[in-house]
Amino acid sequence: MSRYSEKDTAIVGIGMSEVSRGASKSALALTVDAALEAITDAGLTRADIDGLATWPGEHANGSGFSAVGCATLQDALRLEVNWYAGGGEAPGQYGAVFNAIGAIAAGLCRNVLIFRTMYEATARKTGFANALMKPGQRQGGPFAWYAPYHTYAAALQQALMFNLYVEKSGIRPEQVAQVPINQRRNASLNPKAVYRTPITLDDYLASPIIATPLRLYDCDVPCDGAVAIVVSRMDVARTLPNPPVRIEAVGSSMRYRNSWAQLDAFDTQAQPKVAKMMWSRTDLTTKDVDIAQLYDGFTFHTLNWLENFGFCERYGAKDFIAGGTRIALEGELPVNTGGGALSGGRLHAYGAVHEACTQLWGRGGARQVKGEPSVCATSTAGGPLAGCMLLVRD
C-alpha cells in the first residue's frame, strides 16, 4: 500500500480528435473520437470504463469553453460507470485527474475516462464569446469585481499579473519571445498542431499588443478539439499493452487567497506552494525530469512554471530560456514539445498531458525527444488556479 494514492494510478491510453480553427464536425463528435481512441489505445473496451471525469463540466452557453460534459458523453457512449464528476472548482484543469485518483483510491472505479472538449474556434465565429461573462447581463460571483471595468477576456486579468512580473523580473520582450518561437518550431514537427509555420523574433515583436505587455503571440490559440485519457488503477494498468505512465506525484493545494484580484502571490501566480506540494510527495527532483509540458495559456505561465517548479531561480527564467537552446527539443529540458497551446491549440492542459504520454511512449515522430525520456513534469492553469503532476513511464 503506497502512502500517496496517486502512485497507485497510471495513464494507460490517450486520444485526440482533429484539432482546428473550425471543426468539420460537432463538439460531441470530436469528443467521441478522442474517447474511443483513448479506450482503444489503452487496450480496453467501453465496457471496461467504470469512471468518467472532466473539467470544468458542461457549459451549455455557446462559449465553446466546455462544450461537452459527463452526462452528454456518458449517454453518447452508453457507458455504465460507478462514479463520475465534472466541475470547475478544482486545482485547474487537472482537477479532473485528481478527482479520478481519489475515486480509484476509494474503490469506486478502476478505469476512468477523463476528457476535455474545446469548441471555442467555432463559437468565436458566430459571435462574441468568452468564458467570463455576457455583456448586457449583470454579473455574479467572483468575476463581478472585474466585470464593470471592461475586462472582456482572461487576457486582461493575466496582463495585470504579467506586467507585475515584468516589472519585478526585468524580463524583456525579446527574452519572452523564446517561448513562442520554441513552441512554433516544435509545432512545425507536429502534424496535428494548428499553426506550423515557424516564427522569428521579428514576427513576435511585430505581433499586436493585446494588453500591455501581452502580445498576440503570447496568447494560446482558441480551437476546436477534444482530448481523452484513461487513468487506471496500477494493478490493472500493469496488465494493459502500454507501459503505464505512473502519476508519481500531484500538487493540488489552495493555500493562497483564491482570487484573481486578491491573490497573495500575484506575479508568481498560485504556483509555488502547489509545486512544493508535488515535490514533497516524491523522492525525484528537478534533476530527474527529462521533459516538461508546462501550462501556456499565455507565455508568462510557462515562464512562471519554470521558476516555480525550481528549474531555475525566481526571476531567472529570462536567463534559463536565453537563446532558446535549453528548452528546445535537443536541449537539457525540452519544453512543450508538441507546440503547446500557443501553436498546437488551446486544448487547455489536456493537450499537454497527451503530449507528455506521446513523448514518454516514444511516439513523437519528427519531434520525439532523444534518449527515451521517462520523467515529465506537467502543470496547468494560471492566476489563483494551479495544479501539477509528475509523470513517470514504467
Next chain:
Amino acid sequence: MSHQSAPRRVLPLIDGDNRTFWTGGEHGRLTIYRCGECGYYVHPPVPFCPKCESRKVAPEPVSGRARVFSFTVNHKAWLPGLEEPYVLALVTLAEQDDVRLVTNIVGCPPDGVTFDMEVEVVFEPAEDLWVPLFRPVKAP
C-alpha cells in the same frame, strides 16, 4: 464612420454583502468592510474577520486614496464602440496593503500610468449603482 455607442459597463449582481460598496458613491463615499474588534479591513466583503474571528465586521468609509499595484493598457477593441486604449488596474488601499480593488484609471493618458502611482477614487453613476474609478492624485 461607425457611430456605434460605447459598450456599457457590465454591472455586478447586488447582494447583502456588496451593496454598500457599489452604492456608496451616491454620497461620494468608498466603503470597505472593517472589523469592529481589531480594525482589519476585509475585502471582498465578508461578515467575518479572518484575523481575529470576530463577527463584528461592517462597512466603513475609507479615504479613497490608493496606489497602483499593477496595471495594463488595453489595445484591443473587444466590442464594437469600445474606446481604446484604456487602463485596467489593481490598486491597493492607502489604509491596508492587502485590500486590492479592480478599477480603471481615468483622468490621465493611458501611457501616463505607473507602478505605485498615487490615485484617488471618483465615481461613475451606472443605472442604480456608482462604479468606483481612480484618477491620479497629481497629474503625471
